[in-house]
Amino acid sequence: MIYLEQFSYLLASALFIIGLKYLGSAKTARKGNQYAMFAMAVAIVITLVVSGVAGPIQIIVGMVAGGLVGGIVAKRIEMTEMPQMVALFNGFGGVASTLVAFSEYLEPTTTPVTLDVNITLILSLFIGTVTLTGSLIAFAKLQGLMPGRPIVLPMHQVLNFLLMVAVIVFGVMYVLTPDVPMWPVLIILAAAIFGVTFVIPIGGADMPVVIALLNSYSGLAASATGFVLSNNVLIIAGALVGASGLILTQLMCDAMNRSLFNVLFGAVGTDDSTGESGAAETRTVTRYTAEDAGMIMDTVQSVIIVPGYGLAVAQAQHVLNEMGEILMARGIDVKYAIHPVAGRMPGHMNVLLAEANVPYDLLYEMDDINDEFQNTDVALIIGANDVVNPAARTKKDSPLYGMPILNVDYARTVMFVKRSMGAGFAGEANPLFFDDKTMMVFGDAKAVVTGLVKALKESDE
């Protein structure tokens, strides 16, 4: 039986790997997810059957309860709320690991408990709990339950350092006297506080990085639990997730031109707004209306749309798609340029546009489309600012300097749909607003795009 069990876990591990591979391409992604689903089913069923776990009623109750909650959330969640959901689910992964590790501490499955099991148990308790409380804070910030601005306590870094020291001390005490339950409990407590102090100083706009990082932690927590139980499928699946989260973290940091250290400890940013902080500005711009913008569209051949989070806040994705379809019906070449940090989590904007029925082959990554702006008639920027700010290329003292941007300033006409003149999240004024070829259309993204659609329809008639 042990062979059947082990080979089934091996099969599940292989299927997880194949599933992740298929997730890497839009054509096969759905199949990849199904492979991973099947892998999970194999792992669960074999555990239930071979380990004789299926007996006790509480197992069924736990599975059904969790499955129902998960299913309902998955059905009801709005795509704009995906970041919150992923944050919360990261936390659930973490707490599951902590619970399993503590349960294993109370009643070990293998005795005698060796030193290496104890050490991995500490890791499992620690990572799992940090993931839980850190994720809860990230969730609260994204959901608006607490302010998105960084919260910095007096001597914040000293506090974090002391918490780490405390965890190490408790860990050593635990290894020396494993029979005293106070030590693992203290480890959990210190880790819980650390999770909170770790995430509260991080600003709302940096949440994509934090979610990706906590995603990685939730995988590492599963891996650590695998170490405790000497279970390879946990180790492998957890390691895959850990690696995935880490890569996404790095990509997000690169896209913001920040180091992970700066994101975690820099306490940058003010609030989770789209950055209408309103720096004092003396230059004036020419204001245009949606009708003016519609008239320009009568003469163009190519349009690249640059959506930012302001678009999602205004719920303007669907009407934007309608506009795109009208333009395409006229024979205009329409493309969407997606900056890596558009949205509130990695890849978020793509999902929001896909939900609004924008075909995914019209969505272009920054590197694939940046050379096309110079041959484009109109760059239409909706609810984005920092990611198109040319100051990032030239102004050495700017916080944006060095950040990769979309080259909208190379287009023949640049249209901004924006709520106000305010600078972006980084507080850097956008010189492009004052350029002669720039049209500023102020207003809510949904109202303006709806106006544009109306103007286009009238001109089509």
Add this chain to the structure above:
Amino acid sequence: MEPLIVSIYVFTLAVFIGFELITKVPPLLHTPLMSGSNAISGITVVGALLAANANNWHLSTILGVLAIAFAMINVIGGFMVTDRMLGMFKKDKKTEKGA
């Protein structure tokens, strides 16, 4: 070999595979990747099942049951929402567009 050493081998190799696989995922799919990997990290449910497997109501059993519930939220919720999201990704119907 020591079980710990075996575990470290397995972990290290899996991390390398993970890096290899994920670096190739385009930004288009990053959100489904995250929710999908969320579901995968629900693999802890295997450990939770073992922990809850007892004919008693000791604290360790109760913690195991709680862990099952949390991990299953991840598994079911994660896979379902990923599937729902990926179902939204559609190619352009009109294969030929004006240039």
